[in-house]
Amino acid sequence: MQVSEKTAAAEPTPIRGQRADRARRVADILRHQILAGAVVGTLPGEQELAAEHDTSRNTVREALGLLRDEGLIHRAPKVGTRVAARKYDHGLDALLGLQETLREHGTVRNEVRAATTITAPPAVARRLALAPGGKVVYIERLRLLADLPLSLDLTYLAPDIGVEVLTHNLETTDVFVLLEQVTGQSLGAADLALEAVAADPHTATTLDAPAGAPLLMLERLTHLGDGRPVDLEYIRMRGDRITMRGSLIRSTPEWKVL
Template sequence: MPVPSPSHHVRASDARRVRDLLRIAVAGRARTGDLLPGEDELMVGHGVPRSAVRAALGLLREEGLLRPGPTAHRIVARPHYPGRTAVTGTGTRVPRWLERTGIAAPDVLADWLGVPVGTPCLRTECVSETAGGGAVLETHYLATEAAALLLAVPGTGPFDRQLADAGLRPARAGTRSGPVPADPDSAALLGVAAGAPLLGAERTLTGDDGRVLAVSVLRADPAGSVPVARDGAAAAQPDSSARTASSESASAGVLSGR
């Protein structure tokens, strides 16, 4: 059974944000058997209430990645990334922008962006059309300098076009991807059934100078081309599985697992 949507006391985007960043931490830095930080530490680190932390942990439990313990959640599996498929919105329809929010970068996001913990960052979220007629929920993060340039251009077109209009032209793109189950809120935004297999991807865009311009978490229903995870363990894989983080990724602390 999919985890129910967070209560009205929890912003769904907050729960998704914490879930995504914890998922990246589990994939890149942790090992099976490790304990995640406790709820209090996660609340402070991510700047969200306990209810949002609990909702995020519930989504990761549903993926089969965590097991609750007496003091904290234990990691029982790690996300499985069998490919490097790009799933950005490239359709003809104008994206449906959901929000632009300023946040202080928690440790995982700071490592990924290559900035100090607590650096002000811009988080944007939209639903776009894929080239194949599917839909993708895009969440993008930019640090202060890049965010200021992006905010100076009209915020109506696709994210990658906005980057180009802002003069932020990446020299390299590092992507890793794999099947993930649709949580109820993402499912509602994408128009699919809760628990349906989506293609999940994490992307890093790097400039000529080696600095990270933007990082993204993407959840896509690319017109039925998503592989179905076997044995009912959508997106979960034991720690011994080979990881396929792109060697082009500039977020070495997270995407390469160092």
């Protein structure tokens, strides 16, 4: 049977699924509005939200329950539903330290938990292009904004640069800024990976979060402008306080090239 190249347009597939699926869709839209600052203070009532999203009050109630479980909203009788927590945007478009990123929100304070020279683990030595068994500067910082823990940063620096970084104030200055001051070079590019992990008990205690809470785990290898790798970081960020955002540009698709 030969199939014609010209066929009638397929009938639209109706959106089906359980109430949990519909609630998830509503929660996604409301979450974005809250994080973008479009909803501040008290959210509209269930009836109004149901009309806005063309769904039932039960579906809205379930969606709000999802956001409550994430810690984004508080719900109370006779009070309504209020935005509970502020999340801060961390861009993926530019190579900036946390203090540079959040400058408009206040001063990021660093609680320095370790700052010393150690023997580089083999994997770290390879990433920083160091000889096996060589030394590396290790810095561990708990980073806070308005006394709210945001992230736990484990940083490995090339030794010749790192020892000079250690002579500077690590409590109030981004390592990125110090790297540029010490080397006299601008930072160039960074390779990064971002994934979700659950907070182990020790990290949870450090970040004042529940054990098993969702964290954003960022691995970042930063290079100087001349291409030399100098800074390898493993950063655990509280997923309920930081949102990673970026703008992506699509390259010329293959079908247009052919």
